[in-house]
Amino acid sequence: MFCDVAIIGAGPYGLAAASHLRQIKGLSVSVFGEPMRFWRTAMPAGMLLRSSWSASHIADPSASLTLDAYKVSSGNHLAAPISLERFVDYGLWYQRAAVPFVDTRKVCAMEPLSGKFQLTLEDGIGVTASRVIVAGGISAFAARPAAFDYVPAVLATHTSEGPNLSRFLNKRVIVIGGGQSALEYAALLHEVGAEVEVLVRRSRVHWLGWKERLRPLGAASGLLFSPTDVGPAGISRLVAAPDVLRKFPRSIQTRLRTLSIRPAGARWLRERLQTVPISTRTTVISAAPSNGSLKLILSDNSTRLVDHAVLGTGYRVNIARYNFLSSRILQRLPVVDGFPRLGAAFESSIPGLHFLGAPAAWSYGPLMYFVSGTKYAAAALFRHLSLSRSAAA
Ligand SMILES: Cc1cc2nc3c(=O)[nH]c(=O)nc-3n(C[C@H](O)[C@H](O)[C@H](O)COP(=O)(O)OP(=O)(O)OC[C@H]3O[C@@H](n4cnc5c(N)ncnc54)[C@H](O)[C@@H]3O)c2cc1C
Secondary structure, three states: OEEEEEEEOOOHHHHHHHHHHOOOOOOOEEEEOOOOHHHHHOOOOOOEOOOOHHHOOOOOOOOOOOHHHHHHHHOOOOOOOOEHHHHHHHHHHHHHHHOOOOEOOOEEEEEEEOOEEEEEEOOOOEEEEEEEEEOOOOHHHEOOOHHHOOOOOOOEEEHHHOOOHHHHOOOEEEEEOOOHHHHHHHHHHHHOOOEEEEEOOOOOOOEOOHHHHHHHHOHHHHHHOOOOOOOOOOHHHHHOOHHHHOOOOHHHHHHHHHHHHOOOEOHHHHHHHOOOOEEOOOOEEEEEEEOOEEEEEEOOOOEEEEOEEEEOOOEOOOHHHOOOEOHHHHHOOOEEOOEEOOOHHHEOOOOOEEEOOHHHHHHHOHHHHOHHHHHHHHHHHHHHHHHHHHHHO
16 A cells, blocks of 8 residues: 555544645545544543634644534534534534545554655555655653552543543542543543542642633734633744744743643633542652552652542653554654654655644644644645645646
8 A cells, every 4th residue: 555645643643634635636545544533532531622612623734624614514512502412412513524535544564765765554554655644643752740650540530531430429539630631531530429639749739710711802902812712811922833933042942842732721720629628739759559449649758548549640742652663763763751753744854754733833832732823833734735745746
């Protein structure tokens, strides 16, 4: 099997890239992976998206596959905050309309092969591609605190493992983390009847909400917040323009990335957590099974005995954890803190190998962690590949 471009991953970035690239005449594009798998399997039922309406469209070349178009076409009720269930349905609707040719097989291995790439699919079939776009998302990067290294899954799960929440009725559950994912899990667990406590490392929980508070300013608030909705007031505009952001000194880019993705909870979660205890300035020093429960020793020397710990401890990009990338590829890829250094159009130092989504955030900024970055990323790829194709013709 041969294709000009192979896209690994059929989440928002892979789908947006495919819908753009298939517009290039004569270019054969293949997409591998189950559509929207991460959203379908690694997020809890009942979750609401933190991103706003304007920031949750998966980009397509004619802007005709927006959430608004989905709402009209499906007749489904859809409002902000958008439910996970509807967003997944929107993603699948987008895929059927724009990328019906998705091949759901997983890519298990990838090797360089005389200026091209050789992929191996899960059933052993080989695919040769001139160019590969890795849009594999963050599931491989789930970060577990070292204290939980030897705790079995029955006692502690990372939020990405999609624990079935209803089994925690009347159970003591501790949720670790102060970001949206941890706080939303805590609210959902509380609502299914678990006895929940949240442990947060920082001195307080950071609640989002400036955008709503500034709304009465009308157009002025629009100057401070881009529709892409990533980053605090003012910074949001800069983050929405990766070409400009990339020209800033590295120290400023790093600072803006940190500010834009620091752990925070959506304002609408606050009320749902009113009766849930949240302990701040607290970390877990040790965690060990104890007669079927989990015993935790905390940094303030207190202990907790719980039935389960949910690790809302986020994700840390490290492309070496994409287990389909061969050692020959990894050896040739310079990385910084686990991120590949990318040049124009998200191309890595290996010609023809591109990375989209979170792994592109070191080079293109925090927009790349979110669905709203699909517009910039897919358009940049489209321009680059159209130009290289015309130059080659
Ligand atoms: C709990 C939670 C809530 C979030 N809420 C929001 C939100 O409200 N708004 C927002 O913008 N972002 C949100 N995000 C971030 C979200 O993960 C990204 O915005 C989005 O998923 C990026 O799309 P992607 O295509 O890069 O990654 P993904 O959606 O993860 O898609 C990548 C796909 O690649 C597949 N894949 C990986 N390896 C292979 C392989 N070897 N072969 C084939 N397929 C493969 C995966 O199965 C996956 O389906 C949230 C994240 C989490 C964890």
